[in-house]
Amino acid sequence: MADNQKLRTPPKIYQYSIVSALMDGQTLHGIQLKDLVKQGDFGLGTFQLADGEMILVDGTAYHMRHDGSISVVEPTTYLPYAMVTFCRPTVTTSVSGMLKPNFQKHIEDITPTAKNYFLAIRLDGVFKKVQVRAVKGQDVPGAKVMETITKTQKIFNLENVEGTMIGFRSPACYQGITVAGYHLHFISKDRKAGGHCLDYEVQEGSAGITIIRSLDTELPDTDDFCKADLTLDHEGIVKAEGN
Amino acid sequence: MADNQKLRTPPKIYQYSIVSALMDGQTLHGIQLKDLVKQGDFGLGTFQLADGEMILVDGTAYHMRHDGSISVVEPTTYLPYAMVTFCRPTVTTSVSGMLKPNFQKHIEDITPTAKNYFLAIRLDGVFKKVQVRAVKGQDVPGAKVMETITKTQKIFNLENVEGTMIGFRSPACYQGITVAGYHLHFISKDRKAGGHCLDYEVQEGSAGITIIRSLDTELPDTDDFCKADLTLDHEGIVKAEGN
Numbered sequence: 001m002a003d004n005q006k007l008r009t010p011p012k013i014y015q016y017s018i019v020s021a022l023m024d025g026q027t028l029h030g031i032q033l034k035d036l037v038k039q040g041d042f043g044l045g046t047f048q049l050a051d052g053e054m055i056l057v058d059g060t061a062y063h064m065r066h067d068g069s070i071s072v073v074e075p076t077t078y079l080p081y082a083m084v085t086f087c088r089p090t091v092t093t094s095v096s097g098m099l100k101p102n103f104q105k106h107i108e109d110i111t112p113t114a115k116n117y118f119l120a121i122r123l124d125g126v127f128k129k130v131q132v133r134a135v136k137g138q139d140v141p142g143a144k145v146m147e148t149i150t151k152t153q154k155i156f157n158l159e160n161v162e163g164t165m166i167g168f169r170s171p172a173c174y175q176g177i178t179v180a181g182y183h184l185h186f187i188s189k190d191r192k193a194g195g196h197c198l199d200y201e202v203q204e205g206s207a208g209i210t211i212i213r214s215l216d217t218e219l220p221d222t223d224d225f226c227k228a229d230l231t232l233d234h235e236g237i238v239k240a241e242g243n
Numbered sequence: 244m245a246d247n248q249k250l251r252t253p254p255k256i257y258q259y260s261i262v263s264a265l266m267d268g269q270t271l272h273g274i275q276l277k278d279l280v281k282q283g284d285f286g287l288g289t290f291q292l293a294d295g296e297m298i299l300v301d302g303t304a305y306h307m308r309h310d311g312s313i314s315v316v317e318p319t320t321y322l323p324y325a326m327v328t329f330c331r332p333t334v335t336t337s338v339s340g341m342l343k344p345n346f347q348k349h350i351e352d353i354t355p356t357a358k359n360y361f362l363a364i365r366l367d368g369v370f371k372k373v374q375v376r377a378v379k380g381q382d383v384p385g386a387k388v389m390e391t392i393t394k395t396q397k398i399f400n401l402e403n404v405e406g407t408m409i410g411f412r413s414p415a416c417y418q419g420i421t422v423a424g425y426h427l428h429f430i431s432k433d434r435k436a437g438g439h440c441l442d443y444e445v446q447e448g449s450a451g452i453t454i455i456r457s458l459d460t461e462l463p464d465t466d467d468f469c470k471a472d473l474t475l476d477h478e479g480i481v482k483a484e485g486n
Contacts, residue, residue, distance in 0.1 A: 012459075020416050021359075113469040116264075117462060173263050173419055173473040213462040216255075219360060221456060226356040230416040 012214035013118055013168070014039035015083045019237060020176040020230040021220070022046065022081045025142040029220040030078030033061055039216075040084025042120060044167050044185040048078055050148050051137030053196045055166055055185040056084055062187055064194045066136040066154040070187070080220070083168055083178065087120050089208025095125065098202045104182060107169065111209060118212040119169040121184065125205015130158045130165075130186050132195030133242070142224070146236050156195060163188040165197060176232040177217060179241050198242040255457035256361055256411070257282035258326045262480060263419045263473040264463070265289065265324045268385040272463040273321030276304055282459075283327030285363060287410050287428040291321055293391050294380030296439045298409055298428040299327055305430055307437045309379040309397040313430070323463070326411055326421065330363050332451025338368065341445045347425060350412065354452060361455040362412040364427065368448015373401045373408075373429050375438030376485070385467070389479050399438060406431040408440060419475040420460060422484050441485040 016031040027050050036045075041059040046052070052065040054073065061073035093110055095103060103123075111119060136152030138145075167184030174180060187194035219225060259274040270293050279288075284302040289295070295308040297316065304316035336353055338346060346366075354362060379395030381388075410427030417423060430437035462468060 018416065113466065116469055116471055116473055171473065173261065173475065176416055177420065213464060214459065216457065216459040219456040223356065226359055228359055230359055230414065232416065 011212045013085045017081045024228045027080040029222040030080040034075035042087035043084030045079045045082030049137040066134045091209040120210040123165040123207040126203045128201040128203045131199040134195040254455045256328045260324045267471045270323040272465040273323040277318035285330035286327030288322045288325030292380040309377045334452040338448045363453040366408040366450040369446045371444040371446045374442040377438040
């Protein structure tokens with residue numbers, strides 16, 4: 001899509017697979033990064049076998065691993081779950097001295113008519129602390145993701161770090177399709193630390209919010225997906241995401 | 244979209260609003276038919292105030308009312324809920340002497356790897372019976388749709404009728420976003436009778452099925468939608484749809 005066309009079109013989110021499939025351990029299929037970036041330059045996801053966390057910042061995707069290493073993702077890499085958009089913030093706000101619940105409340109306060117819509121959220125700034133995790137991944141393909149997270153996640157406590165937090169807030173009624181509520185990943189400005197956000201405290205920063213009314217979901221074209229148990233596990237998702 | 248482009252692109256479903264919003268009585272917004280048909284030539288929906296049932300057959304939309312009247316929908320008419328696609332069946336089957344549960348089982352049997360996907364279903368044939376309903380609609384804007392259906396629906400028992408049944412089977416995990424399971428509307432070949440299918444018995448016909456892996460949902464841009472209670476009412480949807 002040409003850049004001017006992207007700007008004219010109302011924003012939409014593209015999502016490959018659904019969270020309930022990921023929870024069921026469906027991580028062997030995927031969309032290649034080179035195809036994913038046609039759908040957005042901003043977002044998050046995971047990798048085959050749930051090996052690490054993906055953040056897509058300004059069109060560049062990073063692989064954040066449980067050993068703390070970070071690398072730029074190759075265009076041919078497959079992502080079994082990803083949620084992306086072309087982020088063009090319509091609401092911007094300065095943030096100062098806010099814990100996670102205060103930041104979330106602030107977002108709700110400045111988007112009072114958006115509770116049933118999606119929000120794409122980007123926060124650039126200095127963080128007093130950011131607690132992130134990266135999952136090592138499944139030992140066995142198909143292992144349930146909750147077990148995998150519990151057994152293999154590595155938690156990193158970053159302090160006084162400059163960086164970018166990127167993700168989405170989805171309406172409660174989309175739980176299982178997406179993650180209801182907030183789902184944010186973080187990467188430091190020097191691209192040396194990051195992961196899935198569990199907790200944070202913003203010292204100083206600026207946030208850009210895009211209110212989005214469209215979600216496109218594409219389901220994986222694999223035999224495994226056809227057999228997946230997609231029953232909603234609300235408690236499981238809340239625990240898995242650290243919400 | 245040019246016709247040859249439509250045929251090359253993998254099929255996707257476009258849906259305006261979500262079923263939970265409809266259940267909450269959100270029927271004053273809508274997408275105009277002229278915009279809806281850019282997204283598909285096949286599907287179903289409802290009208291403002293839930294006044295009647297919409298079926299979209301080969302690009303022509305019909306308004307099927309509780310008084311039994313049927314008319315072609317004007318391009319500027321607003322539809323507060325609609326689900327459409329460009330139907331290009333990939334599986335076809337002959338059907339003979341089948342009650343509703345047998346037809347549904349037959350569909351599952353011939354699409355064994357599609358339980359977690361969407362199916363677009365079209366059945367042309369002669370029906371021994373078709374029980375359809377059309378809702379009269381809300382007395383008061385915003386009235387809950389279950390109450391509206393119970394109080395105002397008119398049921399028609401058609402016998403030995405030739406016609407077309409059109410709709411979707413959605414995976415269980417999309418309940419509330421769409422209608423989980425089967426959601427079919429019917430119109431007679433002479434365009435003089437039809438509605439939302441509650442029950443049927445096919446005498447002889449042919450069915451075309453399209454397996455679909457993509458759903459695009461667009462949420463209404465209205466103040467009412469922002470305030471809607473979108474909590475999933477599984478039992479309510481099952482009752483409302485007559486499944």
